[in-house]
Amino acid sequence: MKLLPRIQVEGGAEWLARTATQCLIDEARLSPKPGLVDSRGNGAHLDLSLALMERSARSLTPTFQALAQQSWQRPADISLRQTVGRLGREGERQMMLATDGVNTHRGAIWALGLLVSAVAMLGGAGRADAITRTAAELAILPDSAAPKTFSKGLRATHRYRVPGAREEAQQAFPHVMQHALPQLRQSRLNGSNETHARLDALMAIMTSLTDTCVLSRAGMEGLETMQLGARAVLQAGGSAQPEGQRALAELDRRMLALNASPGGAADLLAATLFLDRIETPYIAN
Ligand SMILES: CC(C)(COP(=O)(O)OP(=O)(O)OC[C@H]1O[C@@H](n2cnc3c(N)ncnc32)[C@H](O[C@H]2O[C@H](COP(=O)(O)OP(=O)(O)OP(=O)(O)O)[C@@H](O)[C@H]2O)[C@@H]1O)[C@@H](O)C(=O)NCCC(=O)NCCS
Ligand SMILES: Nc1ncnc2[nH]cnc12
Numbered sequence: 001m002k003l004l005p006r007i008q009v010e011g012g013a014e015w016l017a018r019t020a021t022q023c024l025i026d027e028a029r030l031s032p033k034p035g036l037v038d039s040r041g042n043g044a045h046l047d048l049s050l051a052l053m054e055r056s057a058r059s060l061t062p063t064f065q066a067l068a069q070q071s072w073q074r075p076a077d078i079s080l081r082q083t084v085g086r087l088g089r090e091g092e093r094q095m096m097l098a099t100d101g102v103n104t105h106r107g108a109i110w111a112l113g114l115l116v117s118a119v120a121m122l123g124g125a126g127r128a129d130a131i132t133r134t135a136a137e138l139a140i141l142p143d144s145a146a147p148k149t150f151s152k153g154l155r156a157t158h159r160y161r162v163p164g165a166r167e168e169a170q171q172a173f174p175h176v177m178q179h180a181l182p183q184l185r186q187s188r189l190n191g192s193n194e195t196h197a198r199l200d201a202l203m204a205i206m207t208s209l210t211d212t213c214v215l216s217r218a219g220m221e222g223l224e225t226m227q228l229g230a231r232a233v234l235q236a237g238g239s240a241q242p243e244g245q246r247a248l249a250e251l252d253r254r255m256l257a258l259n260a261s262p263g264g265a266a267d268l269l270a271a272t273l274f275l276d277r278i279e280t281p282y283i284a285n
Contacts, residue, residue: 032249140170
């Protein structure tokens with residue numbers, strides 16, 4: 001009997017890590033995604049492939065597991081923020097080792113890492129709104145050990161005066177909670193299959209995210225192309241409809257012509273799939 005809490009932590013952490021990894025793999029395989037790596041190919045990327053994305057996702061399971069173990073039933077305070085930051089950076093190192101130095105999942109480690117920690121902080125369960133609020137409590141705490149380097153994302157948020165990955169988490173993931181999760185579930189209710197429902201959820205994120213990957217590669221023209229194109233897909237009834245499929249193919253063509261890839265939106269789709277599974281775990285296993 002005395003061992004039960006320990007078993008709960010270990011079993012819960014292992015399940016959360018496996019689920020987070022699977023959501024990264026599901027996101028990578030989902031097709032057709034505009035500009036992104038998917039089952040068809042490399043999208044706008046010269047240095048990425050589906051095999052590399054999957055290898056990267058698998059390299060992150062121990063990071064997610066450690067995040068869950070260390071966060072179990074702990075409050076959002078500086079001590080936990082430091083632990084999560086250290087584990088997140090160690091995860092980035094593992095990812096770079098697995099990919100020979102290609103940045104596949106930096107934004108995903110941030111978003112899913114915070115969400116895995118938040119579920120654990122809540123004792124291994126919880127509704128999506130409580131989880132994202134808890135993740136935000138952690139994300140707004142100062143990261144004293146952060147390197148003082150200027151990342152591509154930071155440069156884009158300053159240049160275009162827009163929010164990026166940091167703000168998305170600090171605001172409790174509005175693109176997941178207000179756009180992607182409702183769209184995922186509405187498309188399922190409308191009778192769409194899982195692939196179309198997930199593509200629609202991705203479109204819902206892309207209608208308004210200021211994705212710093214797109215901004216870095218293709219500027220404001222790329223961002224507007226992404227947002228307008230995603231709106232056109234949803235206005236045509238979504239990716240299950242022939243007109244929506246035509247709009248999606250057109251968006252893919254335009255994103256490739258601009259060398260634009262919405263890596264941040266892809267990360268938030270993985271985060272959406274994760275929260276969806278936490279709320280309905282029978283889908284996952
Ligand atoms: C706070 C951090 C997220 C650091 O953020 P920052 O903006 O300073 O740094 P970036 O390195 O740019 O990483 C941000 C990544 O987040 C994704 N993203 C972009 N826009 C948004 C958005 N609006 N909302 C949410 N997420 C967003 C995106 O990740 C994806 O793209 C990556 C590939 O990007 P890039 O390297 O630019 O690649 P290419 O365009 O292909 O480059 P080239 O080929 O042209 O060279 C890929 O990783 C996707 O995941 C952004 O890149 C956070 O990372 C941090 O502080 N971490 C420290 C550790 C920590 O505290 N962790 C705690 C939780 S575990
Ligand atoms: N499918 C994908 N393609 C390119 N970059 C990504 N970042 C996260 N998922 C991605």
